[in-house]
Amino acid sequence: MDMSAEVIVVGGGVIGLTTAVVLAERGERVRVWARDAAADCTSAVAGGLCWPYRIEPQALVEEWSLRSLDVYVPLAEDPSTTGVRLVPGAMADVRADELGRWAKAVPELREEPQGLRATVPLIDMPRHLAYLRERLAAAGGTLERRTVRALGEASAEADVVVNCSGLGARSLADDPAVHPVRGQLVVVENPGVEEWYVATGGGAAAETTYLLPQPYGLVLGGTAQEGDWGCEPDPATAAAIVERCARVRPEVASARVLAHRVGLRPARSAVRLEREPVGGGGVLVHNYGHGGAGVTVAWGCAEDAAGLVAPRSAEGLRTSPSGG
Structure with a gap:
């Protein structure tokens, strides 16, 4: 060139x-x-x-x-x-041997009965x-x-x-x-959550549960809807996301909602x-x-x-x- x-x-x-x-x-x-x-x-x-x-x-x-x-x-x-x-956090339902060299490189990664703890x-x-x-x-x-x-x-x-x-x-x-995988999330005022949490196992394949503390608020998720081109937030989906996340951290249920967001992952x-x-x-x-x-x-x-x-x-x- x-x-x-x-x-x-x-x-x-x-x-x-x-x-x-x-x-x-x-x-x-x-x-x-x-x-x-x-x-x-x-x-x-x-x-x-x-x-x-x-x-x-x-x-x-x-x-x-x-x-x-x-x-x-x-x-x-x-x-x-x-x-x-x-930021430290927990990834549920995952074992270190599933992650290959990634598991060895991630700081402070260790296995626990429910999954992995790591700083990423x-x-x-x-x-x-x-x-x-x-x-x-x-x-x-x-x-x-x-x-x-x-x-x-x-x-x-x-x-x-x-x-x-x-x-x-x-x-x-x-x-x-190339196809979309629709992801919907809810941003709420953070009630004091300092660590991230993700669970992808169990329940519907299109549903995940995650809490990600960001400077602008606590991000709650989520969905993984294959082939869905919809870009508008669905109120029922948002309510289900908050409910799932509140099972992990009950204080989330009463947190003030700041934003609803939708993104289409390019899969x-x-x-x-x-x-x-x-x-x-x-x-x-x-x-x-x-x-x-x-x-x-x-x-x-x-x-x-x-x-x-x-x-x-x-x-x-x-x-x-x-x-x-």
């Missing part, structure tokens, strides 16, 4: 911004095209707990998660700037997205509000395009394997991270399909995507399965 060439990253969520930061800090001239305002993107709605969740392939996810963890731990030294904190990054996503935008600007990158109807629009303006469009890749990359049978040549000698790199774990794997995937944009050698390039 000509090092003076421009790179356009399509997508302004956590995957797109992190990828853009890595590229810009390696000396590439980077523009990010984002359809949504920062507060409206799926990443801004996410609870922000770093844990491999609803994402494949497992072997690569493990590596991406570990490499991302290595970035988040030092970022947690300045949470007011980065939005990253290291818990990220204030609005603050973290702002931090990534600021870091991108400091590295010389730019962010533009732009609706992209075809990836060819970006290829017409730059030799290299990185497709981090999340759910938008269903149409932009003509990939029907796929496997993350698509691969390089594709386009006409005229251009390059298209795909980096999408991260499901419910985009923030968990963001830095590992960004580093691999950057390697595919400007490979230093033929060795070390990682390409995940394209999936069905």
Whole structure:
């Protein structure tokens, strides 16, 4: 690749911004095209707990998660700037041997009868997205509000395009394997909960129970509704979320509701991270399909995507399965 060439990253969520930061800090001239305002993107709605969740392939996810963890731990030294904190909590119904190397790398992880206790990054996503935008600007990158109807629009303006469009890749990359997994949550005034809690086992497959203490309130969840495109909060679902969370922490039942939120996780049978040549000698790199774990794997995937944009050698390039 000509090092003076421009790179356009399509997508302004956590995957797109992190990828853009890595590229810009390696000396590439980077523009990010984002359809949504920062507060409206799926990443801004996410609870922000770093844990491999609803994402494949497992072997690569493990590596991406570990490499991302290595970035988040030092970022947690300045949470007011980065939005990253290291917070203790409990993951019910999970054993350490299910997590491979992740279990050995996570600080203070230990098994208990009901599951695991661990200290992991818990990220204030609005603050973290702002931090990534600021870091991108400091590295010389730019962010533009732009609706992209075809990836060819970006290829017409730059030799290299990185497709981090999340759910938008269903149409932009003509990939029907990309589908939404709807997540609804409730934000309440925190009645004193200082540790996170997640339980995914038992009950309906579409239901989870989690409590995530964020600076802006206590995030209660949640749902995992496959193929549901609905973006409006459902009052009955919200009531059920609060009821489930109140079984864990009864004081939640009377906490004042601050907000109802819905996000559509961009799920796929496997993350698509691969390089594709386009006409005229251009390059298209795909980096999408991260499901419910985009923030968990963001830095590992960004580093691999950057390697595919400007490979230093033929060795070390990682390409995940394209999936069905």
